[in-house]
Amino acid sequence: MDLFVGLIAGLFAGLVSGGRLSHLAALHLTYAWLPLLALAVQTPLVLLPPVLPAAGPEPLRFWLPATLIALAFFAWGNRRLPGMPLILLGLAGNAAAIFANGGLMPTHEAALRRAGMIDSLAHARGNPGVRLPRSKNVLLEVGETRLWWLSDVFVSPLASRPRVFSAGDVAITAGVFVLVASSCRAGGAKPLGPGAALAGEASGPLPAAGRR
Amino acid sequence: MSERHIRAAASLRRRVVHSRASGGRLGRLLFVLAVLAAATLTIGAPGEIVIP
Numbered sequence: 001m002d003l004f005v006g007l008i009a010g011l012f013a014g015l016v017s018g019g020r021l022s023h024l025a026a027l028h029l030t031y032a033w034l035p036l037l038a039l040a041v042q043t044p045l046v047l048l049p050p051v052l053p054a055a056g057p058e059p060l061r062f063w064l065p066a067t068l069i070a071l072a073f074f075a076w077g078n079r080r081l082p083g084m085p086l087i088l089l090g091l092a093g094n095a096a097a098i099f100a101n102g103g104l105m106p107t108h109e110a111a112l113r114r115a116g117m118i119d120s121l122a123h124a125r126g127n128p129g130v131r132l133p134r135s136k137n138v139l140l141e142v143g144e145t146r147l148w149w150l151s152d153v154f155v156s157p158l159a160s161r162p163r164v165f166s167a168g169d170v171a172i173t174a175g176v177f178v179l180v181a182s183s184c185r186a187g188g189a190k191p192l193g194p195g196a197a198l199a200g201e202a203s204g205p206l207p208a209a210g211r212r
Numbered sequence: 213m214s215e216r217h218i219r220a221a222a223s224l225r226r227r228v229v230h231s232r233a234s235g236g237r238l239g240r241l242l243f244v245l246a247v248l249a250a251a252t253l254t255i256g257a258p259g260e261i262v263i264p
Contacts, residue, residue, distance in 0.1 A: 003256040007248055025241035032243070035250035042254050071255050091255045098257065105257040136257045152257065169256045176252055 003169060006176035013177070014184025027183045030077035038067040042136075050123075050131040058131050061103030068095045082182040086175030093150045093168030100146035104131055104138040107152035107164050112139070114155040115162040137164070 014024070045060045068091065075088045098105050112121045120132045124139035131138055142148050152164040 003252045004249065007245070007252060021241055022237055024244060025237050027244050029244065029247055032247045035247050035254055038254040039250040067254060071251065074251065075255070087251070087255065094255065094257045166257060172252060172256050176248060180248065 003173060003176075006173035007180055010177040010180025011184065014181040017181070017185055019181070019184030019186075021184065023186065024180065024183045027081075029074075029081075031074045034070050034074040038071050041067050046136060047134060050127070050133055052127060052130060058104070060131060060136065064136055065095070065099055065103050068098065081179055082186075083175040083178030083180075086171050086178060088175075090168040090171030090173075090175060093171060094166055095168075097147050097150035097166065097168070098136075101138070101140065101151070105136045105152055105166065106140040106145045106148065107132070107137045108142050108145070108148070109139065111153050111155055111164045115164050117162075117164070 011021075011024075015021070041063055042060075045063055051058045072088075072091060072095070075084060075091050078084050079088060094105065109121060112118075112124075117132075120135070120137075121139070124130070124132055129138065137152055140151075145151055150167055152166045152169075154165050154167070154170075156163050156165055
């Protein structure tokens with residue numbers, strides 16, 4: 001499932017229903033730097049080749065849970081925004097599966113087969129317990145996966161290239177859709193989480209944002 | 213300075229202020245979209261990230 005479906009569809013739905021991009025620009029996000037920091041940490045670790053057991057521990061097994069904790073602060077700080085409870089739910093689901101299975105998101109042979117990810121499957125068979133290339137996934141048997149129903153067991157019917165995804169990913173996509181669509185329509189929604197007052201004072205309403 | 217010059221200067225100032233505000237709004241929109249995209253990518257855990 002392409003995670004950006006929620007973002008793009010939310011923009012489309014918001015604009016079609018009479019919303020404006022300037023309203024979305026006025027969205028006040030608390031701890032907005034945390035997702036950017038998490039992306040900067042996760043991206044190189046995901047794109048680097050997996051670390052084989054002989055070479056030491058896989059760094060993503062530590063940094064993926066660590067960034068999820070940071071992202072929980074972001075989601076909790078913005079919990080009053082529309083759609084953010086769904087994103088929190090998705091984060092909780094993905095984090096539970098990742099924490100319960102050693103720091104990586106489990107996926108399964110049947111799902112990889114359905115998605116046509118044969119190369120990943122071959123790599124995983126040759127290197128059991130090793131992260132799949134360019135992913136946060138590890139191949140596990142369903143029987144040995146804790147909270148298997150929260151792992152990457154679904155296969156996207158939408159993307160041009162099928163991918164496995166989790167129930168948490170569905171909640172995140174739905175949450176982003178609601179957040180973007182309703183922010184385009186309403187505009188200027190402010191979170192009521194910690195630091196929200198300071199964030200609001202610092203950035204101010206939309207015209208003030210342009211006076212940087 | 214004639215009244216015409218003063219009016220031209222005021223007009224120029226208004227245009228600069230408007231341009232800065234528009235640029236700020238665009239920058240702010242791109243920032244919000246970047247944060248939401250980053251949050252989506254990092255909280256989500258889909259298999260195999262494909263770089264376009």
